[in-house]
Amino acid sequence: MLSRVADSLYWMSRYFERADNAARVLEATYGLILNPAKFSTEERWYRAVSSLAPGPASGDVDPQRALFLLVADPEGAFSIVKCISGARENARQVREEISSEMWEHLNRLFHAVTGPNLQPGDDAGAMRAVRLVREGSYRFKGVTDATMSHDEGWHFIQLGKYIERASNLCVLLDAYFVVDKHADDLDWVGLLSSCAAFEAYCKACTAELRPDRIADFLLLKPEFPYSVRYSLDQMHHALTSISTLSLSRRTEKIERLIGRLRSMVAYVQVSEVMRGLHKYLAGIIEQCRDLHAAVHEVYIEYPIDVAFES
Amino acid sequence: MRYPCGDRAPTMIIETSAASAGGAEGLRHYFLNGAYDEMFRSLDHPRKQYRPLHNLLLNLGPDELRRSKHEADQSFFNQGITFTVYGGDKGTERIFPHDLLPRIITAAEWEKIERGLTQRITALNLFLRDVYHEAKIIADGVVPGSIIYTCKHYRREMRGIKVPRDVYVTVVGTDLIRNPEGNFVVLEDNLRVPSGVSYMLTSRKVMKQIFPGLFQKCRVRPIEQYSQALLSTLRSLAPEGRPEPTVVLLTPGAYNSAYFEHTYLARQMGIELVEGRDLVVHDNIVYMRTTFGLQRVDVIYRRIDDDYLDPLVFESGSALGAVGLFNAYRAGNVAFANALGTGVADDKAIYAYVPQIIRYYLDEDPILENVETLLLSDPSQRAHVCERLDQYVVKAVGESGGYGMLIGPHSTEEERIQFRQRIQAQPRNYIAQPVINLSTAPCFVDGTIEPRHVDLRPYVLYGEKIVIVPGGLTRVALRKGSLVVNSSQGGGSKDTWVLQN
Numbered sequence: 001m002l003s004r005v006a007d008s009l010y011w012m013s014r015y016f017e018r019a020d021n022a023a024r025v026l027e028a029t030y031g032l033i034l035n036p037a038k039f040s041t042e043e044r045w046y047r048a049v050s051s052l053a054p055g056p057a058s059g060d061v062d063p064q065r066a067l068f069l070l071v072a073d074p075e076g077a078f079s080i081v082k083c084i085s086g087a088r089e090n091a092r093q094v095r096e097e098i099s100s101e102m103w104e105h106l107n108r109l110f111h112a113v114t115g116p117n118l119q120p121g122d123d124a125g126a127m128r129a130v131r132l133v134r135e136g137s138y139r140f141k142g143v144t145d146a147t148m149s150h151d152e153g154w155h156f157i158q159l160g161k162y163i164e165r166a167s168n169l170c171v172l173l174d175a176y177f178v179v180d181k182h183a184d185d186l187d188w189v190g191l192l193s194s195c196a197a198f199e200a201y202c203k204a205c206t207a208e209l210r211p212d213r214i215a216d217f218l219l220l221k222p223e224f225p226y227s228v229r230y231s232l233d234q235m236h237h238a239l240t241s242i243s244t245l246s247l248s249r250r251t252e253k254i255e256r257l258i259g260r261l262r263s264m265v266a267y268v269q270v271s272e273v274m275r276g277l278h279k280y281l282a283g284i285i286e287q288c289r290d291l292h293a294a295v296h297e298v299y300i301e302y303p304i305d306v307a308f309e310s
Numbered sequence: 311m312r313y314p315c316g317d318r319a320p321t322m323i324i325e326t327s328a329a330s331a332g333g334a335e336g337l338r339h340y341f342l343n344g345a346y347d348e349m350f351r352s353l354d355h356p357r358k359q360y361r362p363l364h365n366l367l368l369n370l371g372p373d374e375l376r377r378s379k380h381e382a383d384q385s386f387f388n389q390g391i392t393f394t395v396y397g398g399d400k401g402t403e404r405i406f407p408h409d410l411l412p413r414i415i416t417a418a419e420w421e422k423i424e425r426g427l428t429q430r431i432t433a434l435n436l437f438l439r440d441v442y443h444e445a446k447i448i449a450d451g452v453v454p455g456s457i458i459y460t461c462k463h464y465r466r467e468m469r470g471i472k473v474p475r476d477v478y479v480t481v482v483g484t485d486l487i488r489n490p491e492g493n494f495v496v497l498e499d500n501l502r503v504p505s506g507v508s509y510m511l512t513s514r515k516v517m518k519q520i521f522p523g524l525f526q527k528c529r530v531r532p533i534e535q536y537s538q539a540l541l542s543t544l545r546s547l548a549p550e551g552r553p554e555p556t557v558v559l560l561t562p563g564a565y566n567s568a569y570f571e572h573t574y575l576a577r578q579m580g581i582e583l584v585e586g587r588d589l590v591v592h593d594n595i596v597y598m599r600t601t602f603g604l605q606r607v608d609v610i611y612r613r614i615d616d617d618y619l620d621p622l623v624f625e626s627g628s629a630l631g632a633v634g635l636f637n638a639y640r641a642g643n644v645a646f647a648n649a650l651g652t653g654v655a656d657d658k659a660i661y662a663y664v665p666q667i668i669r670y671y672l673d674e675d676p677i678l679e680n681v682e683t684l685l686l687s688d689p690s691q692r693a694h695v696c697e698r699l700d701q702y703v704v705k706a707v708g709e710s711g712g713y714g715m716l717i718g719p720h721s722t723e724e725e726r727i728q729f730r731q732r733i734q735a736q737p738r739n740y741i742a743q744p745v746i747n748l749s750t751a752p753c754f755v756d757g758t759i760e761p762r763h764v765d766l767r768p769y770v771l772y773g774e775k776i777v778i779v780p781g782g783l784t785r786v787a788l789r790k791g792s793l794v795v796n797s798s799q800g801g802g803s804k805d806t807w808v809l810q811n
Contacts, residue, residue, distance in 0.1 A: 002598060002599065003600060004585065004587065004588050004599070096573040096576055152601065300599075
């Protein structure tokens with residue numbers, strides 16, 4: 001498969017996952033903000049913004065504008081509209097590689113989200129777009145799995161999705177557990193809903209909301225699709241499949257990185273992790289970044305002399 | 311043969327023999343305007359090949375036609391058969407305007423077109439080989455060197471380069487028109503990167519769904535083998551010692567107006583669609599970057615103009631091609647289709663010499679005539695034309711797509727003054743042709759059937775041998791009275807049916 005095509009599929013998937021993550025977080029946050037709170041709404045917005053749009057701007061949040069910024073701001077690099085446009089732009093570059101159903105679905109969603117031309121203050125409109133994206137993303141994943149051959153390209157899509165998900169989960173957990181010190185039960189519900197995990201958590205651990213159990217569930221639960229452990233396992237599976245299919249002989253570094261990353265979640269207990277949670281999460285994010293760079297170097301933009309050696 | 315009930319199969323036109331009341335309505339507004347009409351000898355006498363269609367039109371009401379038209383448009387839209395319109399703040403995707411009624415060509419007519427095109431392309435290819443090697447035709451005084459060497463698309467870099475099989479023009483789309491006497495004549499040779507073949511292929515698919523019975527009754531020759539023919543033509547150009555050559559299609563990218571066609575053809579042929587940034591040249595060998603390393607490329611079906619192929623040799627600012635492609639080509643390690651520099655043979659001033667070119671290389675008379683062409687570099691012809699600009703079509707020699715053109719009878723005094731100045735400033739850059747009344751064909755426009763002017767672009771493939779699939783793109787000037795068929799200027803297309811004997 002052409003390197004450029006693999007790269008576009010990977011980024012299409014990453015942008016889509018990013019939009020999906022933002023949609024879940026915003027739906028949960030907006031639900032929280034409607035309640036009378038012990039603490040100010042500013043703080044909840046701050047938490048949402050800092051987990052979705054990292055950077056110096058997240059410090060001073062105007063709650064009136066926060067929703068607009070995160071949903072429809074044409075300038076902001078992190079808004080949902082921006083992410084959906086990014087996904088579509090990448091898909092457009094490789095239209096002959098994805099199924100027509102995928103393209104149609106993504107294209108429709110793009111027009112539905114960008115069509116209304118949202119203005120600041122139109123909360124109802126913004127939340128409509130959020131819902132469209134959340135529902136649309138489940139459908140897009142289903143269409144992708146059902147209509148595309150599960151070959152190399154599909155594995156790059158999987159890789160993009162799960163590397164993005166693992167990183168987003170870590171940022172979100174950091175915002176709830178480390179940055180925000182006075183989360184209450186409603187906040188914990190918010191966190192679980194942000195990860196589409198409330199029902200699954202209740203099934204496994206009852207509705208008793210204990211922070212360490214929540215952390216255990218979202219970090220280490222191998223069976224739950226929105227856990228860090230699950231995401232890393234899927235990344236490992238995708239990377240192994242790609243290296244088998246592409247017959248590449250230069251994958252030692254990638255194997256080392258993904259192996260180490262998985263061991264960080266496979267052989268620990270939550271009590272050990274909780275002691276230095278911030279550092280632990282930062283470590284996973286850092287290593288995801290390294291892995292991204294290694295994949296890029298081996299499959300996408302390898303130096304020519306290296307290619308001739310092997 | 312029986313057809314399912316109308317309500318249940320809306321895409322299919324029901325062909326019956328009993329005339330319904332609404333039927334003849336559609337043809338009531340038809341008229342003949344002095345041009346050769348494809349369907350009617352006179353309004354009472356449809357030509358033989360059009361009789362099945364004529365019968366069908368007598369029996370169909372406007373509503374049925376409208377419904378079919380809608381179904382056809384829907385089908386184009388769902389398949390994503392679009393082209394990009396530039397202008398405004400961003401390019402938008404539109405479906406290619408398509409007319410519902412087929413254009414029909416008899417076996418005898420096609421036989422002549424096929425022979426004529428084969429002869430013409432053979433001669434033009436020999437001309438290109440000669441121009442870039444010994445240039446005997448200049449030495450023998452048949453075509454003046456001053457015209458060849460001043461061509462915008464003449465490529466000095468191609469001098470002395472041996473191209474695979476001596477084939478310069480692999481894919482050709484020649485524009486034919488039918489004059490009022492009913493003869494097909496050549497209007498333009500497109501020897502660089504002709505486009506439109508995807509519309510020919512996709513519109514056939516739609517027409518078969520809409521007119522299945524008529525299609526079968528007419529005994530239309532198939533064109534679906536085009537993609538296989540193109541692939542084997544391209545493979546035949548591969549460098550020696552490459553029995554399983556890798557063929558790729560090089561596109562400028564997703565923002566190009568013909569991007570749909572590029573993805574379509576790549577998919578139909580099962581070859582990679584690459585962009586310049588996917589290609590790497592090392593030791594004069596071309597590779598593409600894949601996830602499993604560099605893979606050698608042998609034949610490049612390039613849909614990029616010469617100027618943008620290699621920044622080392624041509625436009626240095628171009629990011630569409632790849633550095634070093636031309637050297638690899640010169641070394642014979644990769645083939646381009648078409649070769650570089652073919653534009654010298656479709657320059658509109660060279661066009662005037664094609665009859666002589668055919669006689670010179672083949673010692674035969676041209677089977678397909680040219681349109682009379684005046685070279686404005688010639689002082690007396692220039693003076694003649696400049697006084698009568700309202701009677702001529704003036705064209706810039708190196709342009710295509712209907713750009714840089716003056717249609718005398720439809721022009722304003724101001725435009726004529728402007729063109730006169732341009733001609734005086736750069737006479738070599740212009741030619742003039744008498745206004746030709748292109749033939750008309752019935753089109754379904756705004757609920758009625760009216761005549762519109764059409765041309766015909768068959769596609770010629772030249773590798774081991776010359777292959778012409780029986781068909782082509784019939785382009786339609788959809789505006790009433792207009793003679794301009796280019797899609798960028800409000801033209802559309804029709805399916806073209808070449809009949810079996």
